[in-house]
Amino acid sequence: MNDGTPSTIEQCEDCAIRLEGVTKRFGDFTAVEKMDLGIRRGEFFSLLGPSGCGKTTTLRMIAGFEEPSEGAILLDGVDVARLPPYRRNVNTVFQNYALFPHLNVEKNVAFGLKRKKLPKDEIATRVADALRMVELGDRATYKPDQLSGGMQQRVALARALVNLPSVLLLDEPLGALDLKLRRQMQLELKHIHKNVGITFIYVTHDQEEALTMSDRIAVMNMGTVEQVGSPEELYESPGSRFVASFIGTSNFIDGVVQWTATEGSIVLGDGERVIIELPEDGSRPVTVELSVRPEKIRLRESGEEVQPGQCMLRGTVRDVVYLGMTTQYSLHIPSLDRVFSVLEQNVEIASDQTLWVSGEEAILTWHPSHNRMLPSSGA
C-alpha cells in the first residue's frame, strides 16, 4: 500500500463485524485469502469486485452458510465463525429474494420473530411496522408470486430487518431489477439504512451502485482486499492499478524518474513532461507507475503555450463521443504508445463552436497533484 491509502485492517474500537485472517478454500481453489476487515457500527459498507473475487463467499461466511477454513469472524466482539446461521444475530437479503412460496407476505416477514417465540401481538405490530416501512402495508395477505420483482425485493428486506439484526447482509439484491427500478431502490435502501441505523454489508459488482450508496467500500480482487476507503478516497487516491481501472477510468503512465530536491519528472522529449510531487514518505523510486483520471486533463491547441509546472503530453485525437454535458475523447500518445481517455466539460462549447475532431493534434495538460503513484506490481 502506498501513502495516504488506509490499511485494510480498520482499527475501530467498536466494530460491528471484524474479520481476522479469514481464508476459505474449496478443494484446491482459494476463494478468500487471509482477509482482514473491520466494519464500523451503523455504516453502509460495500464489498465490490468482479465475479469470482470472493465477495459473495465472504458474505456467506459472515451469514454462516460457509465455514471459514481459517480465521475468526467477530460479531459484536464474539467469534461466530463456527456457529450455525440460526445462532448469529445477522440477517440476509438474498439475490433472488428466497421468499417462502407457501407463505403470504405477512407470514414471510413474521418467520424470524416466530422462531424467537415473541408474544403474538408484538409480532403483529412489528410485522405491520416493517411492511409499512417498505410501503407494502396493503399487500400483507398476498403470496410472493403475486408480487412484482421490486415488491418481492422489499418483502425480503422487511423480512430481514424486522428482526433488528446487528448486521444486515445484502447479496446483490438489486441484480434482477431493471435499471430504473434499480435506481429507485438504491435511494430507498439508503433512506432505510439511515432510518434504522443498522450496519449494512452490501455485495455488488456494480461500481456505480457501490459509489452511490456506500459510506465505505472494500474493493476485492482474486480473493483479497485491494483497498478499503470511502468512494471519494477510492476514486481520487486508488491504491493499486486494479482499483484505478476497476473504479472509473484511469490513464496510466510509467517510466524512469529523475528526482531533484523539489520534484521528480519523467522526461519524454519534445517538451513533453510528467512532473511528480515528492512522496511524503521520503521514498525516491527509480521507476513509477502513475494514474490520471480523464476529467483532470485539459486539451489545448498544439501551438499554445503551456504554463511551467504543468504536466504536458502530445496526442492525436482518435474518437470523439459527445455525451451532452461532457464530451469523451480518446487520444493516441505517441511517446507512450498508449491511448488516453479525456473527459471535457462542454461549458465553453457554444452552438457555433466545434468540438475536437478525429485526427487533430492536441496538447494534454494537467496539474501534477492529479498524478497518483501506484505501488509497483513487484512490491
Next chain:
Amino acid sequence: MSVFGRKPRDQRVKAKGLRAYVALVYVFLFAPIFVLVLFSFNDSKRNATWQGFTLKWYGELFHDQPVLDALWLTMKVALTSTLIAAVFGSLAAYALTRYKFRGSSVYNGSIYVPLVIPEIVFAVALLSGFNVAGIGLSMKTVIISHVAFMLSFVIVVVKARMAGFDTRLEEAAMDLGANELQTFYYVTLPFMFPGILAGALLAFILSFDDFVITFFNSGVGNTTLPLKVYSMVKFGVTPEINAISVFMLLISLVLLLASYKLQGGAPSVVTVKEPAKE
C-alpha cells in the same frame, strides 16, 4: 396454412382421418369399461343380454360378507403400506436429491428397477425372500411386499418435486433463526408435501388393485378384493362382479385425478393476479 386462411384439401382429409383414428383408439380403450359399468345395472343373472335397469347388485354387494371382509382387508393393507411407503419414500427422495454420498448414484439408478422388472419376477423374488428368511405368509408379508414396490413410485414422484426446490429457501430459514429441524418442518416439508401426497395416492391405487404380488405373498385366508374377484370369476362373471369393479374403478379414478392435480398444481407456476404496479 394457405394464404386464404383455409387448409388445403388434402390436409383437411388428413385431419378427418386422424380424428377417426383417435376416435377408434378411444372406443377400443373405453368401450369395455363402458359395457362393464352398464351391465352392473343389468337386471339379470347373466351378462349376456340387457334385461332392464336395477341397483340390486350394488345392494347385494353391500350385504355380501366375504366381499366386505375382502374390501376391509384391502383397505387395511393399502392404508398401512401407503403410510409406511410415503414416510420412508419421502425421506429417501430428500436424501437422494439433497446429498451426494457414497453410492448415491447407484441408489438413484436402482429406484427404477422395481418399476421395470416384470411384476411376476418381483412377486416370486419376494416369496423366495420370505421363505429364505423363514417368515410365514400373512397380512404382514402382503404389507411388506406392497411397501417394497410402492417405495419406488413415491421416491420418483417426490424426487421430481424436489428437483424444483431452491435450496436458498433453507438458507433463508436458518438465516431467520430456524434450526435444521424447524427448517425442514416449516420450509422443506411444505414444499415437498404436494409431491408426497401425489406419490402416496398413486401408491395407494397400486396397492388397492394389486393382484400378482398379493397372490404370491398373501398365504391362506388373506383375501384382498382383487383376489376375491378372481376367485368369484371362476364361477362365472355375474353383475355383482361388475358392481365391485365399478366401485374399485371409482376409487382409483378419484385418487388418480387427485394425484395428477397435486403434481400439476405445483406453486412453481407463477400466477399474477393483477398487473404489478411500481
